[in-house]
Amino acid sequence: MRLISFLLAASALLATGCRVAAPAEPTASTPLPAAFTPQGTTTDTLHAGAQPWRQFFQDPALTALIDTALHQNLDLQIAMQRVETARAQYLVRRGALLPTVSAAASASGDRFGRYTLNGVGNFDTNLSPNIDGQQRIPGPVTPEFFVGLRSSWEIDIWGKLKQRRRAAYLRVLASEQGRYLVTTNVVAEVARLYYELLTADNQLAVLDRNIAFQQEALKLMRIQKLAGRATELAVQQFAAQVARTESLAHEARQRITEAETGLNQLLGRYPRTITRGQPLPQQVLPERLRAGVPATALLRRPDVRQAELELQASRADVDAARAAFLPALTLTPYLGFNSYRTATLFDPTSLAYGALAGLTGPLLNRAQFKADFRLATAGSYEAYYRYQQSLQTGFREVVNGLQGLENYRAASAARQQEVELLNKAVATSNKLFVAGYATYLEVITAQRSVLEAELSLAESRQAQLQQSVGLYRALGGGWQ
Template identity: 70%
Template sequence: MRFLPALLILLLAAGCRVAAPSGPVTSPTSPQTFAPTQTDTLSAGLLPWRQFFRDSALVGLLDTAMRQNLDVRIAVQRVEVYQAQYLARRGALFPTVSAGGTTGLDHYGLYTMTGVGNFDTNLSQNIDGGQRVPTGLTPDYFAGLRSSWEIDIWGKLRSRRRAAYLRVLSSEQGRNLVITNLVADVARAYYELQALDSQLATLERNAKLQEEGLRLIRIQKQAGRVTELAVQQFAAQALRTESLAFETRQRITETETNINQLLGRYPQTIRRTPLRPTQELPANIMVGVPATALLRRPDVRQAELELRATHADVDAARAAFLPSLTLTPYVGLNSFSASQFFNPSSVVYGVLVGLTGPILNRAQVRADYRQAVAGSYQGYYRYQQALQAGFREVVVGLRGLENYRAAADLRAREVAQLRSAVATANELFVAGYASYLEVITAQRSVLDAELNLATARQAQLLQSVNLYRALGGGWR
């Protein structure tokens, strides 16, 4: 019997051994620069969105979105949930104290230790009448304080608290990610709306020119210079332009509705400035060094914090194999006589010390440990995914910004050439050196080129927004 406590401790220690998990397969290191010619050291992602976007109408829309967007409000409440979980984990480090009272009635058999003991007690000459125990039904009254406190010897509770705290920080980065995406979505929809306005203005202007051309071709038909086929070709082209205008108006309505939903309000007219032919980008785009630029992205920060939280989960799961030391003190009033309940002699107190640990059936503990290790691996791979996705988005954004800028310049020159071609075709047609088909082709070509020019300018603006988001901007 003297060696029984030592034997129990050895059994607990034998059941506590668990190997540390092997590390996940490492991914290749990221390049030192986003592009061979990139030498900027300051990233545009550091700029707040109020400074990055120079359009006052867009800034006003973004300000409304920050106050009313439902996704942002949901993200804020998600942070509240994780903060509550952190408070619960932190509270587990402190003792719990509860006040309560119990009342019970017990009937002990004649051949039970308690029954025999009560019978012998009542026969003792050392007790008075108030200390005699009822032998039929024995009451038991208790009122007082009970406490339970698990001593965190191995850091299990501290690891859980750390994991909860890191998830609070991760949820805050998740909220920043929602804001970043919201800024990008509103800006993209706004520039799309500007481009649609420009396309609609182009269609309406060309529609008027084509109506005037149709009127003149009808006059020339009456003079016998052209046939009915020419009139039909001009009329068909005017109808095509009018149908494109209606389609564009529908797209404008859909885009305005989308913006209003992002702003957390019901459909209404969106105030915006027109898309200027020489409209500049929101700000000078600089990207900086990948090692610092990518770590400013909310999704990368969120993945990093979640990875650290999973490491704390693994530490807590490993500590679960070790014995737990629990103190259970109590103090209060306890008596089998209601009349003596409030007697100072009825005061009782004590403490119970418990040491428990898994020995035989450890399936649940092992399952929790394996789950924590797998979660740690997942967190590491998600972190690598976030880094790779961020690097890809920045590289694509940089290339796209250069390519779309060159495409917009070339399409502007194309529009200028085709406008000159339309004027030349009209002059040659009046002089009888060109057919009406050449005039129609020139008009259709310039219309398509003007629409494509608006699309190219839109793509250039959208690419700048995408690059700004890829660099971690928008949530400040």
């Protein structure tokens, strides 16, 4: 105990000359606003981020796809292994606080020179009248046998090892948040591709219907030509319009293929037909979000949580790097049987034990410690800025999602009205053409306009659904 007290006192004395000043705090960023709107309201009637995805998405076919993806997605499997890696690192850091105990068995042989301290000492010992029998030292080669336990234990005086353990523990939690982030992204990506698939289905149905109408118009135009009421130019214009619509249909089929293969990859399987639910026009939109979502909703986002935990871990790294400049106290005890004869090795009188306490601290050439401290400090600054960046990114995504829901809802309603009016215009143009009051160009223009409007309406509905998915992900939804 006196030895340890002496070493602790010496360590405290050395520490006064080895302390390193704490790094300066990073420059503070702009404070986070209280809410996502200038009105400053803090009510969120929907709590979208906290809603389970089974409640947020109303389509059973979509929820079935998400459920499959959460069980088979390869990105999630990789994320789970990252968690296991972080846990293994934590076990290493936690074990460093405990003493290591090793079983040891060693054998050696030494031939000491005649004019050496050990050589003269052994010769003189064997001539002593107090030494006889098994106590005589063998020669000329003197063996040494040991069987027992050896231990090493660094006493964590300054908290260096505890800070490393804390950093490793925080990174385990951060890796868990990283897994939740992957879960959120997988849920959102499955929903995005599903709505993209429904949009392509809807557009293909619109194109096929318009192809049928246009082919009927082409037949009528050919009849009109035979009757002398239309020219070959009109027939060619109608035929070109049919060919253009057919090319758009082939592009829609390709988009369907790409959406299906993308979904199947997210589901961790090879391409197969995707089961659809309600078509795009019948998809149920989530409830209307009030624009007064509080900014604290960002704290549910896994990327914000992960960045915050990484920031705390990096600060623990800085504390550990500072403590590395201070002296380290290490105890190395041993216990076992020690003898220079195998016959007496396990004799009770051959039991030996001892301990060595060592105090070491860097004085010269501290470049490695300085480099580790600078790396930890830079990592701490980087983690702080990443945390601020994640908050700003989340704020931007939520604001875009809130505004996008309202804007695309209004745009979809206006385009629905446009489609209805243009459908009436097509019917009117056909009647006028038959009666001779409209030209074929007016009929073609009306048909092309309604086709473009219907395709645009499908894209507007898709954008509206995508905005709801994006807002759900921005508010940290998709993981429980």
